[in-house]
């Protein structure tokens with residue numbers, strides 16, 4: 001199948017390219033670049049030498065409709081909102097890595113993204129693409145909103161507990177740390193080497209656009225959902241998210257029984273791995289892979305559950321999950337092109 005990548009010179013796009021190169025059924029036919037049309041990607045990213053042919057192209061709706069069967073949007077918010085609907089209308093199935101179609105309520109999108117939303121009708125038609133939650137819905141989608149990186153780690157950590165009513169949904173606190181590639185390729189003062197090297201920094205407290213996304217999904221799973229506390233921190237590493245999640249327990253299940261309930265919830269989902277009792281995952285154990293690894297701890301003294309969930313933000317948090325969604329939409333095995341050992345150390 002022929003695919004296009006839009007937002008060609010960004011980190012998400014380059015990661016899509018890396019993974020699609022080994023995909024058994026998909027082939028990248030067009031790399032669309034807003035800033036570098038006419039130039040070769042290899043000139044910007046020498047590591048792609050020998051793997052990418054030709055030059056990047058400008059976005060041309062009519063050309064694209066003839067050229068490809070599937071498109072990935074890996075551009076900043078606002079781009080897919082304007083361009084994706086016409087492609088989808090023409091039968092080109094799409095996965096959007098940005099947040100333009102994740103939130104169902106246009107007013108909520110506007111409040112958190114500070115941009116005008118797509119129409120309510122389009123937002124309704126978009127399918128949120130977390131395969132471990134709603135694979136059947138994804139299979140029938142014409143376009144999928146790929147979850148945010150932090151929501152992916154957070155929701156996979158919480159789904160079994162919320163679905164089975166094991167925790168008090170009003171008590172959830174998410175403390176999440178991310179590597180710098182989560183911020184994309186553009187340099188800012190915060191991501192400058194001398195600012196973040198040997199440093200850890202909290203940011204966007206109470207204001208992160210992933211807050212309404214997490215709450216929207218949890219409300220759908222648990223029936224009712226109160227506001228969550230969600231804190232984000234930058235750590236001086238390139239890839240990876242570690243979310244430590246705390247919630248009050250509403251069950252007498254032991255730690256081993258809780259781990260079993262997590263194993264059961266994810267038994268048909270190859271990309272989620274549950275650690276044994278007393279073991280908690282680290283970001284390096286999933287680096288460059290599409291895995292989400294989860295460990296639990298029950299604190300008997302406080303009656304709280306601690307969940308540790310790790311992903312690679314560029315893979316399960318972005319490009320890998322987008323390909324997993326494409327696989328499901330196309331009726332292929334969801335592991336196609338994604339079944340690989342993490343790079344270690």
Ligand SMILES: NC(=O)C1=CN([C@@H]2O[C@H](COP(=O)(O)OP(=O)(O)OC[C@H]3O[C@@H](n4cnc5c(N)ncnc54)[C@H](OP(=O)(O)O)[C@@H]3O)[C@@H](O)[C@H]2O)C=CC1
Pocket residue numbers: 006007008009010011012013032033034035036073074075076077079097098099147148149181182183184185186313314317318
């Ligand atoms: N980095 C991550 O870990 C994750 C990122 N995402 C989301 O995926 C999307 C891509 O992220 P990422 O690759 O990291 O971001 P980058 O900033 O690295 O890349 C985004 C790319 O989009 C293109 N672009 C920029 N402005 C415009 C514009 N006005 N119109 C069209 N294209 C534009 C540029 O490429 P070009 O000029 O070549 O077109 C740019 O390099 C974002 O929406 C991001 O929020 C989601 C989950 C995780």
Ligand SMILES: CC(=O)N[C@@H](CCC(=O)OP(=O)(O)O)C(=O)O
Pocket residue numbers: 097098099147148149178179180181182183184209210232234
């Ligand atoms: C480290 C870092 O800066 N991370 C980004 C994550 C952005 C992202 O990927 O979010 P969307 O997909 O929802 O656009 C942030 O916190 O804003």
